[in-house]
Amino acid sequence: MLTLQHQNKYDMVDINSVFKLSDDGKTLIKILTTSAENVTIPNSVTIIDKFAFEGCKTLRNIVIPNSVTTIKVSAFKNCISLESIDIPNSVTLIEGCAFYGCVSLKNITIPSSVTNVGGKAFYETLWFKNQPEGPVYINDILYSLKGKTEREEFTIRTGTRIIAEDAFDECPSFKAIKIPDSITEIGDCAFKGCTSLENVVIPYGVKNIFCAFSECKSIKKIVIPNSLVEIDDYAFAGCTALESVDIPNSITTIGWGAFDDCISLKSVDIPNSITTIGYGAFSGCTALESIDIPNCVTTIDSAAFCGCTSLKEMFLPSLLKKIPQEAFANCISLKEIFLPNSDYYTIEDNVFSGCSSLIKIHCAANNPERIVISEKAFDNFKIDECTLFIPAGTRWAYRHHHGFGKFKNIEIERKY
DSSP states (O other), rough: OOOOOOOOOOOOOOOTTEEEOTTSEEEEEEOOOOOSEEEEOOOOOOOOOOTTTTTTTTTTTOOOTTOOOOTTTTTTTOOOOOOOEETTTTEEETTTTTTTTTTOOOOOEOOOOOOOEETTTTTHHHHTSSSEEEEEEEEEEEEEEEEEOOSSSSOOOOOOOOTTTTTTTOOTTTTTEETTTOOOOEOOOTTTTTTTOOEEOTTOOOOTTTTTTOOOTTTOOEEEEEESEEETTTOOOTTTTEEEEEETTTTEEEETTTTTTTTOOOEEOTTTTTOEOOOTTTTTTTTTTTEETTTTTTOOTTTTTTOTTTTEEEETTTTEEEOTTTTTTOTTTTEEEEEEEEEOOOOTTTTTTTTTOOOEEOOSSSSSSSEEEOTTTTTTSSSOOEEEOOTTTTTTHHHSSSSSSGOSEEEEETTO
């Protein structure tokens, strides 16, 4: 039996020989023995760190003190002998896979203090195995939908506050899911792979949708509430039937891969609130013919529009400081692009790589020497067949520019 706890100074166990703790003693980083059966965690600990007890195959019982508030990712993963656990009412967060693979874990006490539970936190446990088929709720959290179903519609219980990570992972039969107004959080990948899901209304109050609807291949339209400030990374990636999306003016950021491979998306109205378009945000949107980027956008990340094979024209905002690597790579229908109406920005490598139809580039800069152009910025597209349009009185500066000087065809823009 191994019991470790703070005692008086005369009979204190040397906890550092068994536990690796943070310097302040508040984070239990790792148990240093693999033979413990019964463990009492020191009452200085507030966080049980990720993987802290992972694979402790002999661990049968553990006492968690009231000081602990967080049990992190995979903290007790694959503790195959652990049979029961009382989670104290100080704990508010149990992260993903915290008890995953604890195949003997039958009895779990989860207090009402727990306000968030990560995906698969209790998967592959006897406790989860013994739950009835259907929705599994933990307090006001829809933790998981257990078992296979042929149902086409599902209504989440009124009063539910959180849809946990992976809650509806790979539920291919659902065509409609009614989400109550009480929902404030939709966990990572909550509906990922719900391939028949057609109708979704995200209620006001939801603030995060990271990867939430990726690979929902039947969704045609999404209404995003103005409680969101960001369309999170990969939120709608692989939604191959998505034709339109209403982006409210509360949104400031479109995250990485947010609409990656949405091959039916034809147009997007980006509101004046947007400042950042993330890496690969619209990559592979092969039906996208036009997109208006407002002047408030200051950042476009690499490959943001890579592979948008139907895109014909692009106006870049004047506040943009960088045209990043492969931003428009393989946009094979892109014929004309208007660079930022500014004298201060950078053009990185292979921006127009594979843009085989590009014949017009417009640059409004009166002082092009201030524009920094990468050595490979204009590689892999037919620069000799493309005309660079410039302001009157700047031809000499463009001809002698380290980057723009590569163009054989330079003409004065009439409107100047």
